[in-house]
Structures are given as structure tokens and as C-alpha cells.
Amino acid sequence: MTSNKEIDAAIIERIKKGDTHAFRQLVDKYKDVSLSLACAVLKDKAKAEDVLQDVFIKVFHKANSFKHQSAFSSWLYRIVINTSYNELKRDKNHLKLEGIHSYEPLTNERTPIQNLKEEDQKKYVVLALEKLKPDEALVLRLFYLCDMPLKEVQKVTGFTSSKIKVDLHRGRKNMEAVLKNLLGNQINDLW
Template identity: 40%
Template sequence: MDNLYIQKVLNGDTEGFRYFISNYKDLAFSVAISVVKDEFWAEEVVQESFIKVFQKLKTFKGHSSFKTWFYRIVINEAFQRIREEKKQHIYQNELQETELDSVEGSLNGLTPEEQTLVVQEALKLIPPKESLVLRLFYLEDQPSKTIADETGWTEANVRVILHRGRKNMLAAVNQLMLKELKTI
């Protein structure tokens, strides 16, 4: 279906581009928020990505799926946004060390909604690459091979990032749970 709309847009039917926006905006936002950790920035990344896709659609060769090509653009835009913010000393993403290294069963006793909230907050605390890979692997159910294709990283690198991400995710969840325990 993507190829049909690609041809429509390339033939001058700019309204056909709505297909891509409606089908890919949520996935793009999910990927962007994993990297930039801020909704406003993620929205900007998604907008810039769609603009870039529209402008460069004629360069799409079809060697990979449109989705893979699009994901790469979103990921590159997100990391570019981080680089820009780092230059301005605005973006800071360091996981603070917790006083408690292990909170056994960190999420036990929480409702599913509370667990989802803690997971979303923890994803904001870990490094962008790890957050992205964890989100794609667990929340989007993508295999490491697909993630490697979409990010341009090697499959081995994806597995290493996934491993580190799990460790940092546990530390982030523990940090959040510890913070919550201190407020009780």
C-alpha cells in the first residue's frame, strides 16, 4: 500500500501524503519520545521528519521497506535534536544513582495503570539509545534484526544496547519507586 501512495505523491498528488501521516504519526512519535524524552521536542522531531520524507521521497529507492526508511529518518532527526540541545547545554540526561540498588519486586503491588506510568517515566531517565531499543523491542514487539535495520546499527550493537537498557531500566524503576517510598 505504501508504494501506491509513494507513486501518487511522486506524480504530484500531495494530498496522498496524508496516508503516511495518518499511518505513521503514532509510531514516529513513539520512536521520537524514546530518544528525546520530551513531548514538545518529539512533536518537533516528527514534524521535521515528515517534512524531510516529503522532500526526499523521490530518493527512496525501495531497498528496504518504507517503514524502515522512515524510522531511520525519525531516529536521525531525534539524535540530531539531542546534539543541538547538548551544544546549547540545555539537554541533560544522566541517571542519578539511587541509594537503594535493588527494590525487590519494584512494580509488585501497583495497578497496571501505575506500572505503565512508572515504565514511561523510567524510559525518560535512561539514555536515548537504550530507551529507543527497549521501546521497539518490548512495546513494538520488533526483533533485534528489524531494529538494526531501522537504526542502522549492527544487530550485535542492538543486543548490547538492549542488555544495558534492561539494567538501566531496572535502576530507573528502582529510583522512581524509592522516590515514591520517601513521599509516603
């Protein structure tokens, strides 16, 4: 069975030879997680989409610099995070509360959590992630949504393992508090 790393390596080699179809495959494979990471840092979907365009242009032009020492996803996510933080530095108005996805506001009526569709549960989780500090949201996304081991999160973010552990702990606690505020006692049924 071919591993994800081997598949990505083969695609990268095709990109190095100028294969635009291979590049499209890579973009399609990683665009959603990359957008989510950029949104976690920028808190603005439109800016995150702009950053993502810049990121994929960089990846196409710098494909020859990828050395296959780590997973392609780690290299890509590092570029996404760095480019997003650079955008924050350029734009001092980064405190917008526009989130990862433009959802209609949820009503104040409490629906029993058991009746919530999976899509609605995801909305609550996204809303909660938007309320977290950028580093906490980023680490939670990488660790849980991207299913990265701690060492890989460390490579991607450049954070120490102790900072990652603290951000995971605080992020989980803060996320739970936000979800309790949104869902009340029904939060226990969410998990």
C-alpha cells in the same frame, strides 16, 4: 492478504504523484511511533514534535528517493533518529528530564499492582524508559514496542548487532531497576 509493506508502497507511489491525502494517511499511521522515537532521543516532547514536523516535510519532499529496498517504516524511523540526533547536536541543553508524555507525578502511595489500571502501568513503563540512556530506550522501543526484528533495528539505528544486544540487555536490567525503585516488590506482578 496485502502486507503492510505493499500497502505502504502503494501509498508512497500516490505521494510521489502529489496525493496529499495519501501523505496524511502515512502521517496518521506512523506519527505516534515516530514521536515516541524522537522523544526517546531528545527527552523533550516539544522538541520531538518540532523534529517530527521536519521529518514529515523531508519525507514528503524525498518520497521519490525511497527505493522500496526495505520497509518504509525502517526508512522513516532512520530519518526520525538522524534528525533527532542532529537536533541534539544543535542544542547542548539536551539533558532535560521532560519525558515522552507530560504525566502528573505519581503519588508515593503504593497501590497494589493488581489494582493498577493498564494506563497507570503504562505510566510506570514510560517513567522507567525516560530514566534510561537514549540508545537503550531507543533500542527497547524499536524491538519491543515496534516489534522489529534485530536486523531491522540494525538498519534503522545503524548500530551493530552486538551493540543492540548489549543495549537490550542493559536496557532491560536498568528498566527493571527503575521499576523496582518505583514499585518495590510489586514489580513481579507487573509482568
